[in-house]
Amino acid sequence: MTHSAAQVSYLDDGHTLRSWLLSTDHKRIAILYIVAITFFFFVGGVAAFLIRYNLISPNGLIGSAETYNRLFSMHGILMVWFFLVPAAPVTLGNFLTPLMLGARDLAFPRLNLLSWYLFVIAGFIALYAVVGGGVDTGWTFYTPLTSFYSKGHVVAAVVAIFIAGFSSIATGLNFIISIHKLRAPGMTWYKMPVFLWSLYATSVILVLATPVLAMTLLLLAFERIFGIGVFDPAIGGDPLLFQHLFWFYSHPAVYVMILPGFGVISEIIPAFSRKELFGYKFVVWASIAIAVIGFLVWGHHMFVAGTSLYSAIVFSLLSYMVAVPSAIKVFNWIGTMHKGYIRFDAPMLYAIGFIGLFTTGGLTGLFVAALAADVHLTQTYFVVAHFHYVMVGGMVSAYFAGFHFWWPKMTGRLYPEMWGRVGAILIFVGFNLTFFPQFLLGYLGMPRRYFAYPQHFEALNLLSSASAMVLAVGYLLPLGYFAWSLLYGERASANPWGATGLEWTTPSPPPTENFAVTPTVTQPPYQYEHAETVSHE
Amino acid sequence: MSDVATHEFQFASAEHQRETAISGIWLFLASEALFFGPIFLSWIYARLADPSAFDAGARQTDLTIGIVNTALLIASSFAYGVGLASIQFGSRRRMVVWLLFACTLGLAFLGLKFGVEWRSDLEKGLFPGANFSIQGPTRNGAQLFFAFYFFSTALHGLHLIVGLGLVAWIISQARQFTPKRHTPVLIVGLYWTFIDIIWLVLFPLIYLIGRAS
Amino acid sequence: MTGVVVRLFAVASLMVALLAAELAAVFIFPAWGRIGVAIIAAAMVGVAAFGFMDLRREGPPVWLLAAAALLWLAILLGLGSLDPLTRTLYPTVIAAP
Ligand code: HEM
Ligand SMILES: [Cu+2]
Numbered sequence: 001m002t003h004s005a006a007q008v009s010y011l012d013d014g015h016t017l018r019s020w021l022l023s024t025d026h027k028r029i030a031i032l033y034i035v036a037i038t039f040f041f042f043v044g045g046v047a048a049f050l051i052r053y054n055l056i057s058p059n060g061l062i063g064s065a066e067t068y069n070r071l072f073s074m075h076g077i078l079m080v081w082f083f084l085v086p087a088a089p090v091t092l093g094n095f096l097t098p099l100m101l102g103a104r105d106l107a108f109p110r111l112n113l114l115s116w117y118l119f120v121i122a123g124f125i126a127l128y129a130v131v132g133g134g135v136d137t138g139w140t141f142y143t144p145l146t147s148f149y150s151k152g153h154v155v156a157a158v159v160a161i162f163i164a165g166f167s168s169i170a171t172g173l174n175f176i177i178s179i180h181k182l183r184a185p186g187m188t189w190y191k192m193p194v195f196l197w198s199l200y201a202t203s204v205i206l207v208l209a210t211p212v213l214a215m216t217l218l219l220l221a222f223e224r225i226f227g228i229g230v231f232d233p234a235i236g237g238d239p240l241l242f243q244h245l246f247w248f249y250s251h252p253a254v255y256v257m258i259l260p261g262f263g264v265i266s267e268i269i270p271a272f273s274r275k276e277l278f279g280y281k282f283v284v285w286a287s288i289a290i291a292v293i294g295f296l297v298w299g300h301h302m303f304v305a306g307t308s309l310y311s312a313i314v315f316s317l318l319s320y321m322v323a324v325p326s327a328i329k330v331f332n333w334i335g336t337m338h339k340g341y342i343r344f345d346a347p348m349l350y351a352i353g354f355i356g357l358f359t360t361g362g363l364t365g366l367f368v369a370a371l372a373a374d375v376h377l378t379q380t381y382f383v384v385a386h387f388h389y390v391m392v393g394g395m396v397s398a399y400f401a402g403f404h405f406w407w408p409k410m411t412g413r414l415y416p417e418m419w420g421r422v423g424a425i426l427i428f429v430g431f432n433l434t435f436f437p438q439f440l441l442g443y444l445g446m447p448r449r450y451f452a453y454p455q456h457f458e459a460l461n462l463l464s465s466a467s468a469m470v471l472a473v474g475y476l477l478p479l480g481y482f483a484w485s486l487l488y489g490e491r492a493s494a495n496p497w498g499a500t501g502l503e504w505t506t507p508s509p510p511p512t513e514n515f516a517v518t519p520t521v522t523q524p525p526y527q528y529e530h531a532e533t534v535s536h537e
Numbered sequence: 538m539s540d541v542a543t544h545e546f547q548f549a550s551a552e553h554q555r556e557t558a559i560s561g562i563w564l565f566l567a568s569e570a571l572f573f574g575p576i577f578l579s580w581i582y583a584r585l586a587d588p589s590a591f592d593a594g595a596r597q598t599d600l601t602i603g604i605v606n607t608a609l610l611i612a613s614s615f616a617y618g619v620g621l622a623s624i625q626f627g628s629r630r631r632m633v634v635w636l637l638f639a640c641t642l643g644l645a646f647l648g649l650k651f652g653v654e655w656r657s658d659l660e661k662g663l664f665p666g667a668n669f670s671i672q673g674p675t676r677n678g679a680q681l682f683f684a685f686y687f688f689s690t691a692l693h694g695l696h697l698i699v700g701l702g703l704v705a706w707i708i709s710q711a712r713q714f715t716p717k718r719h720t721p722v723l724i725v726g727l728y729w730t731f732i733d734i735i736w737l738v739l740f741p742l743i744y745l746i747g748r749a750s
Numbered sequence: 751m752t753g754v755v756v757r758l759f760a761v762a763s764l765m766v767a768l769l770a771a772e773l774a775a776v777f778i779f780p781a782w783g784r785i786g787v788a789i790i791a792a793a794m795v796g797v798a799a800f801g802f803m804d805l806r807r808e809g810p811p812v813w814l815l816a817a818a819a820l821l822w823l824a825i826l827l828g829l830g831s832l833d834p835l836t837r838t839l840y841p842t843v844i845a846a847p
Binding site: 098103104105106107108109169173176177180181182207208209210211212214215216218219222226227228229230232234235236237238241244245513 | 556567571575576579587590681684688
């Protein structure tokens with residue numbers, strides 16, 4: 001394909017602020033999202049830092065349990081709704097979906113821009129809620145604590161999450177419809193890259209679970225404002241109804257966090273093993289299975305809450321089923337690497353780290369999904385360690401992996417590879433040293449969400465807090481070298497990794513209309529055995 | 538305006554764009570259906586807590602208004618359907634008339650629901666809380682019913698107001714639509730009937746189940 | 751045009767008839783009971799979806815979306831009510847203050 005000189009890169013198509021803030025180009029919106037998401041990640045990170053700081057000493061260094069409650073609520077709310085849930089879809093997904101489809105944009109570009117504004121408005125309301133006054137309910141907003149007893153800006157926090165939810169729905173809707181309707185000629189469902197399948201599964205959850213959360217939060221706000229409602233036990237209402245509804249959304253939401261990560265890893269492993277993805281159909285159907293089965297397990301968050309024993313047993317069994325498709329994927333990635341020609345560039349280091357961390361998180365998920373074991377482990381640091389392994393170890397590693405992999409495409413620049421590798425290793429080591437001790441602490445019985453703890457837990461907490469500093473350095477490092485790369489990085493070619501996929505056939509950075517000529521797809525993805533080997537410039 | 542359908546640059550043709558928009562609204566409606574899910578589940582929970590007291594609350598509602606309102610919404614979907622058919626057969630003027638009629642029926646629903654029914658409910662002290670007027674053993678269950686009632690009808694009413702706004706927008710843009718280009722008319726119509734469908738579920742939950750045996 | 755209007759009118763009439771049937775199930779034939787009301791209400795929803803929204807005329811992707819909505823609602827309401835339906839309630843004694 002030849003590129004006429006008339007094609008303007010999307011980065012050069014207008015330099016005014018207006019040309020960014022009113023752009024409907026999915027690539028520009030992705031950049032807008034990256035700015036917003038990164039900001040919330042660091043604000044949430046500051047809260048995390050303060051939590052670990054407090055836990056250095058058994059008596060709590062912050063000195064006030066109230067402040068501590070507000071800190072972990074702030075951390076949870078910002079990280080879940082303003083980083084983990086949206087991050088990968090709205091940044092990588094927005095940038096890549098049309099490129100991978102061979103399309104010029106998403107189906108509804110204006111809706112896409114609207115979703116960014118909703119997100120930013122929601123973000124500022126959330127910041128107002130958690131900083132100017134705070135919320136002390138945790139990210140889970142359980143009733144009746146939240147409706148009747150908690151102090152602070154509960155309604156503002158709820159409104160923020162409600163609005164952010166509609167931003168998610170808009171994004172998910174756009175992806176599903178684009179994938180149905182905008183595939184390039186020849187791109188059948190089974191010729192689609194796995195990233196798009198993952199995004200499709202993610203979007204199904206976003207579109208069908210988020211509205212449930214939205215309405216639940218309205219019911220909660222109603223109860224808090226009028227002092228009475230359907231969750232109010234005083235009139236025979238059921239607080240467990242709130243938990244059911246909340247987890248109907250929030251369990252699938254954990255798969256919203258991880259599924260795009262699965263997609264990223266499935267792109268990277270073949271590219272850096274120079275091999276076709278092993279068991280493509282298993283990988284894609286595993287994503288769909290996760291999206292569906294993920295809706296059948298929410299009761300495992302409520303084993304000790306007073307639900308019926310019968311339903312607890314059903315939910316426990318179903319929870320075991322959801323681990324099967326995740327395990328299938330892990331085996332497929334390892335099968336892809338087997339006998340491959342493996343290159344250890346930063347994206348691949350992150351991807352390999354991801355496999356280990358996600359597997360640890362997933363397997364400990366099975367510990368807590370076992371009804372009997374969970375009675376001991378629930379509400380302890382074991383659960384905290386479990387979900388940080390999947391969300392931070394898993395999702396954030398995959399996000400960073402994808403960011404490094406597609407950075408040249410997004411910016412037209414290469415990042416310094418050596419620093420990328422150092423960052424990946426720092427994050428892997430720092431992460432394990434921070435969170436593995438928490439498995440031990442939880443197993444030994446340290447409860448979560450308390451600002452003080454018995455003396456004999458001090459050593460492990462100290463280790464966790466100290467290692468968190470390593471992790472923090474690991475997360476800050478990319479901020480530095482990515483900024484450097486924007487200014488001084490080497491220019492990237494169209495396909496610096498020698499990867500397959502339509503996004504690599506267009507220049508880096510891509511022109512506004514993505515493809516000069518709409519591409520026609522003839523091959524299945526990941527034909528690495530037949531692709532020319534990478535040139536090491 | 539000419540009757541040549543145009544399309545945005547990510548689509549291959551105007552037909553492609555139309556199909557995409559229609560799939561989009563259906564997916565949005567699927568999402569909306571789940572949005573009402575918690576309301577339905579909370580009805581189940583609230584009723585299970587004490588069925589006879591809950592039903593006693595439900596029997597305090599105004600069945601006549603409920604029936605009239607249901608009929609109004611059915612008629613408004615019919616009116617909208619005729620409006621849509623009118624533009625498809627080329628009569629823009631007739632479309633506007635039928636859409637205005639659909640709006641009027643929607644407004645009548647709102648007037649009856651909030652102007653008449655809610656007002657009398659509030660006067661009778663049926664809003665849950667300390668001043669709730671039903672005493673005795675059914676008090677709690679009836680309060681639970683009315684918490685559900687006020688919440689769900691308010692939410693449905695808000696959707697209807699949004700729907701009215703959309704229909705008004707279609708009317709104001711009427712000049713643009715032709716037999717070949719009227720996707721927005723179709724899309725708003727789908728949303729309009731969807732609001733009816735929600736009501737068709739709420740109506741028995743509010744007015745009928747508590748009176749049935 | 752007339753054909754369409756006649757069809758829409760038939761749909762609306764059918765729905766009004768079903769509304770009347772709902773009321774009959776409550777007041778005239780109590781034996782139909784709540785189940786009868788629920789079945790008729792479901793029928794009304796179906797008539798509206800196929801009659802007014804022309805669900806039949808849309809292609810398979812749209813059917814898939816509509817079916818997904820129903821399936822997911824069924825999951826929410828089904829698994830969601832499993833717990834209250836099978837719960838053992840122990841009598842509580844509220845001590846007098
Ligand atoms: C292999 C599949 C998984 C299973 C079987 C599983 C199981 C569980 C169980 C049973 C709990 C409740 C523990 C308790 O509160 O006592 C739990 C908590 C949690 N899991 Fe998982 N999990 C899995 C994967 C994931 C993934 C992939 C994520 C996120 C990306 C995740 C995020 C969470 C979160 C956030 C919580 C804690 C919520 C809270 O109470 O604040 N899990 N998990
Ligand atoms: Cu879960």
